[in-house]
Amino acid sequence: MHKHPIPLAPLLVAALLALTAGCTSAPERAAKTTAAQPAPAPLEWPSPAAAQQGERKALVIGNTAYLGNWSLGENPLNDAEDIAAALARVGFAGQVTLLQNLDKRRFKGAVRDFSKGIRPGDEVVFYYSGHGVQYGGRNYLIPLGAVRQVAVKEHIDDEAVSLDYVLDALKQARVTVAVIDACRDNPFKGLFKGSATPGLIDEGGPDGALVAYATEPGRQAQVGKGRNSPYVVRLKQEILRPGQDAFDLFTRVRAGVSQDTLGTQKPEFHSRLNGRFCFSACEPPEDPQRLELARKVAELEAQLAEAEQPPAPIDAPPGPVARTTAPALSSAAPAQAPMTGADQAPEPTPPPVGNSQSRRNPDTGLQEIRDRLKGGGYGPWMAALPGGRFRMGDIQGGGHSDEQPVHEVRVGPFHIGKYEVTNAEFAAFLNARGRSPTQGQPWFETQAEDSDSRIIERDGRFVVESGYADHPVIEVSWYGATAYAEWMGEQTGQGYR
Numbered sequence: 368m369h370k371h372p373i374p375l376a377p378l379l380v381a382a383l384l385a386l387t388a389g390c391t392s393a394p395e396r397a398a399k400t401t402a403a404q405p406a407p408a409p410l411e412w413p414s415p416a417a418a419q420q421g422e423r424k425a426l427v428i429g430n431t432a433y434l435g436n437w438s439l440g441e442n443p444l445n446d447a448e449d450i451a452a453a454l455a456r457v458g459f460a461g462q463v464t465l466l467q468n469l470d471k472r473r474f475k476g477a478v479r480d481f482s483k484g485i486r487p488g489d490e491v492v493f494y495y496s497g498h499g500v501q502y503g504g505r506n507y508l509i510p511l512g513a514v515r516q517v518a519v520k521e522h523i524d525d526e527a528v529s530l531d532y533v534l535d536a537l538k539q540a541r542v543t544v545a546v547i548d549a550c551r552d553n554p555f556k557g558l559f560k561g562s563a564t565p566g567l568i569d570e571g572g573p574d575g576a577l578v579a580y581a582t583e584p585g586r587q588a589q590v591g592k593g594r595n596s597p598y599v600v601r602l603k604q605e606i607l608r609p610g611q612d613a614f615d616l617f618t619r620v621r622a623g624v625s626q627d628t629l630g631t632q633k634p635e636f637h638s639r640l641n642g643r644f645c646f647s648a649c650e651p652p653e654d655p656q657r658l659e660l661a662r663k664v665a666e667l668e669a670q671l672a673e674a675e676q677p678p679a680p681i682d683a684p685p686g687p688v689a690r691t692t693a694p695a696l697s698s699a700a701p702a703q704a705p706m707t708g709a710d711q712a713p714e715p716t717p718p719p720v721g722n723s724q725s726r727r728n729p730d731t732g733l734q735e736i737r738d739r740l741k742g743g744g745y746g747p748w749m750a751a752l753p754g755g756r757f758r759m760g761d762i763q764g765g766g767h768s769d770e771q772p773v774h775e776v777r778v779g780p781f782h783i784g785k786y787e788v789t790n791a792e793f794a795a796f797l798n799a800r801g802r803s804p805t806q807g808q809p810w811f812e813t814q815a816e817d818s819d820s821r822i823i824e825r826d827g828r829f830v831v832e833s834g835y836a837d838h839p840v841i842e843v844s845w846y847g848a849t850a851y852a853e854w855m856g857e858q859t860g861q862g863y864r
Contacts, residue, residue, distance in 0.1 A: 421488025421541055424462040426481045427451040430497030432468045432511055442590055443496040444468075446548065446599040450494050453606040457647045459492070471510040474528050482536040490542035490644065493533060499549040499567055506530040506547075506567045534573060542644050544613065548581035548598040549588055572637055577644075579617050579636035581624075589632055597627050598634060609648040610768050614638060616646065643766075650764070650771075664774050735785060738859035742799060746859055747792060749782035787839035788851065790821050790831040796851050797822070797829040803850075810847030817842050 429447025431439040444467055451465040466477050478493075485491060498509035500523065507527035537543045547567060568585070572578040581588040581598040591597050601623040605616045617636040625633045643649065724745060725736045734751040760766075760773035793811070802824075804810060814820045814832065820842040821835035843851075855863040 421486055421490060422462060423459045423490045423492075424481075424485065425451065425454045425459045425464065425492040425494065426477065427454070427463060427465045427492075427494040428469060428474065428477065428496065429465075429467045430469060430495075430509070430511060433498060433509070437498065439497065440590070442594070442596055445594045446596055447494065447496045449595060449599060449603050450496075450546075450606070453603045454492060454494075454646070457606060469510055470512045471526060471528065474508070474510040475532070478528075478533055478536050482539075485537060485540045487539055487541060489540045490544070491537050491540040492544040493537060494546055495533075496548060499547065500527070501568045504568065506570055508533070530570060530578075534576065538573060543575075544577060544644065544646075546579045546581075546598075546602060548596055548602070570637075572639055574639050575641055577613055577617075577636060577638045577640055579620075579634065581634050582632045583635055586632070589628060597624050597632060600627070606646045609645075610650055611647075612643045612645050612649060612767075613640065615767075649766075650768075660772065664772065736782065738855075738861055740858040742795075742858060746855060747788065748785045750785050751782050752780065754778045754780040789837050790840045791836040793840040793843065793851060794822055794829045794831050796854050800850070800854055805846040805850060808844060808846045810844055810850055811840075812842040 427447050427450055429443045431441070431443040433439065447465060447467060451463045455461075455463050464477075464481060466473075469477060495508050500507050500509060502523045507523055507529050509527050513523075513526040534543070534545075549567065567580060570578065581596070589597050591600065593600070595603070598620070601620045605611070605619050605623075608616070608619075611619070617634070617638075621634045621636075723736045723738050725734060727733070728735055728750070731750070735748050736751065737745045737748045739745055754777070756775055756777045758773055759776045761770035762773050797811075802810065811822070812820050813822055813824045813829075815824065821832040821838060822840070823830050823832060852863040855861075
């Protein structure tokens, strides 16, 4: 079979840096330091699972009182206050530190002091609202006073606070979350030759981090005409929405902001999460309609179970039970060795029963059969499994909404291939059916087309390279696997898939 990469979900440190910035001037607002208070209205849904270890803590910083035309007006402070309030409502109550209009000394001191209180099991959110720039392949958060202090671009590293500095200070937390909502208009652009690149770059983040940006790299975010920027309008709504994790949250924020700005601002986020993190409850409140649907599903499955025929006794001739077999993905070792020694001695193969041969495996006690082929010979050995039942869905909690409702599934008795499909078996199929593609899609590749393949096309016939007849077949497409199963069904009168 062709090999396809499987995307891996990233670990749980989400760095949510928010550089919230408007682009209009306004009178300077005095520096202010305060602690966010929990909203008085109680939540109508549970806070995130109490089983989570550690505490939930947040550091929220909003900067706006820059000199001259670089002042950002009221929005960065409004955005920081509203995000702090939203976090307090979803389990960060009493642990949200809101700071505003910080110079470099106070900015770094706030990060340093906050980091001292972090424990390995904590979930941490860091939010920044203000100016930010990119320089030398790094992102910088701009404290007050930096616009005046930076005379040449090389001073940026000394007078600004790098994003790396913040992430490194918070790395001991189990979860670190950050959001970047910035005007991204470079206040130092006059120091660069030619035109300075606007906005920030997507630095990604450390393993287990999620870094969210208000717009695409090198683009400018909008300030908004109301109390908040378009990004925070959507973000604070989604923070309060239960039943979604961080990936779902930022996907919804992206879609909402893009819609609100007619496609001119498209937020991005870089996730390296290796687990699930939710701002609000990971599961939505119980929906009566969902509960009723789950009850009806359970009733229907119970009715279907009653209608099922009990499996035949282990020694009875096999009935028309669906077989399951498919070509293998690997070519590591021989799949089915010749029948010798211990494989034969304990119990000789019984005489044919109908169109099948059967035997009992002395190690597993399972019945094994192989069907007679119309073209002569027998198909692969199949092991008879009795079927059973299991609970499908999010039985442990913390899963996605599409994993609900949890329900019981019953699987009837079936047979499954004891070994992978071999090169010899697949070549026999090819010689019987030819090399007819399905919907224009090829079934497999010969050795002439892929050197890993062990099947050779010679004078219109398919032969197997010497020594590889019993090795698992490889370089088979999904279409080829399906065609092989259909052919086995035609040859045996059984249902293969």
